Amino acid sequence: MTCENDAIALVAGGAGFIGSHLIDALLGRGWRVICLDNFQTGRFDNVRHLEREPRFDVCEADIIDPLPVRLARSRVPITHVFNLACAASPPHYQADPEHTLLTSVVGTHHLLQLAEQRGARFLLASTSEVYGDPEVHPQQESYWGHVNPIGPRACYDEGKRAAETLSFDFLRTARVDVRVARIFNTYGPRMRADDGRVVSNVITQALAGDDITIYGSGEQTRSFCYVDDLVDGLLRLMTHEQDYRGAINLGNPHELKVHELADLVVAMTGTRSIVSYKPLPIDDPRRRRPDIGIARRVLGWSPRVHLEVGLEKTIAHFAAEARAAADLPFVRSAVRRARSTGARRSTPSTVVAHYER
Ligand SMILES: NC(=O)c1ccc[n+]([C@@H]2O[C@H](COP(=O)([O-])OP(=O)(O)OC[C@H]3O[C@@H](n4cnc5c(N)ncnc54)[C@H](O)[C@@H]3O)[C@@H](O)[C@H]2O)c1
Numbered sequence: 001m002t003c004e005n006d007a008i009a010l011v012a013g014g015a016g017f018i019g020s021h022l023i024d025a026l027l028g029r030g031w032r033v034i035c036l037d038n039f040q041t042g043r044f045d046n047v048r049h050l051e052r053e054p055r056f057d058v059c060e061a062d063i064i065d066p067l068p069v070r071l072a073r074s075r076v077p078i079t080h081v082f083n084l085a086c087a088a089s090p091p092h093y094q095a096d097p098e099h100t101l102l103t104s105v106v107g108t109h110h111l112l113q114l115a116e117q118r119g120a121r122f123l124l125a126s127t128s129e130v131y132g133d134p135e136v137h138p139q140q141e142s143y144w145g146h147v148n149p150i151g152p153r154a155c156y157d158e159g160k161r162a163a164e165t166l167s168f169d170f171l172r173t174a175r176v177d178v179r180v181a182r183i184f185n186t187y188g189p190r191m192r193a194d195d196g197r198v199v200s201n202v203i204t205q206a207l208a209g210d211d212i213t214i215y216g217s218g219e220q221t222r223s224f225c226y227v228d229d230l231v232d233g234l235l236r237l238m239t240h241e242q243d244y245r246g247a248i249n250l251g252n253p254h255e256l257k258v259h260e261l262a263d264l265v266v267a268m269t270g271t272r273s274i275v276s277y278k279p280l281p282i283d284d285p286r287r288r289r290p291d292i293g294i295a296r297r298v299l300g301w302s303p304r305v306h307l308e309v310g311l312e313k314t315i316a317h318f319a320a321e322a323r324a325a326a327d328l329p330f331v332r333s334a335v336r337r338a339r340s341t342g343a344r345r346s347t348p349s350t351v352v353a354h355y356e357r
Helices: 017-028 090-095 097-118 154-172 198-208 227-239 258-269 293-299 307-326 329-340 347-356
Strands: 008-012 032-037 056-060 080-083 121-127 178-183 212-215 221-223 248-250 255-257 275-278
Touching: 008 017, 008 097, 017 032, 017 227, 080 097, 080 227, 090 097, 090 154, 097 121, 097 154, 121 154, 121 227, 154 178, 178 227, 198 212, 198 258, 198 307, 212 258, 221 258, 227 248, 227 293, 248 293, 255 258, 258 275, 258 307
Parallel strands: 008 032, 008 080, 032 056, 080 121, 121 178, 178 248, 212 275
Antiparallel strands: 221 255
């Protein structure tokens, strides 16, 4: 195993929510990092604080295209490839389903080939979506899933399943040392306000005093892992020397109904928002909870951050973003216009969402 100070990681999707936190953690451990991103959903703001960091570099490219020559041919030794590149929220990955599928299949193939050339270790950020709308609860890695292959979520779910298939084929043929994380819902600072995920929706609506939208009855469950815990799991998975090579669930096994999350955020923000209900999107999973027995045993990993603590940091992030947006001249005038027409306190979040896009 490379000594950590000699490690050079390529983080595809490094300008995204999880990728940028992973990069901070890698640099904190003395690694050098190249962030590869097409900035589809990632933001330069997520890595702006690293602009002057000599061990950090950004390469703008799309992994469905042949990799840039400076990566593919360069003599810079890459010791680890983390593949997190893929829009992760339904509105974003469904906006261009063909690109989403190709990102997981063709893009993963390109990165596996790079890892093979360089003798690098490879980690795939897969997802709990490979289990689909699960018939088994909680979900263990041995469960093969219940996925609709032709529905609107298939570009993501089937793409990740195919990316896992490719990764394990490279592993079986001893071409690359592969690690696969099946990530469950993760939240924290640097999530986008417009990503349509339950945590960001509920918090931004609560902060703006808008109605909080719950899809379905709110009885469906999710389990939320704070991003620092997840990053710790990814690092342990990439660096462990155990014999285990199957996919590993990383997520928080604490299961919560979606309306309980909304109640908690309402209490924590002190908002006067009320909850409004809308129909459940097609193929939305009803229950989600990881069995993390393998992660505990192989990686010695389990989440440590309590939901209230993680939510507090996430609420602070969205509040700061809304404040920053409210300082923009066009937002200030939109807020004034909304106030003068008697609109509810909803304008800042609406404008944040517009600005983010
Ligand atoms: N956040 C979660 O709850 C969650 C859950 C399960 C799995 N995951 C997986 O973790 C990874 C990171 O998720 P995230 O929440 O940080 O999402 P994100 O959208 O914030 O990050 C994805 C990053 O990949 C980049 N990207 C997308 N397609 C690309 C392409 N073709 N070429 C180069 N870059 C590309 C985006 O610009 C972005 O920076 C994704 O692979 C996702 O599937 C996330």
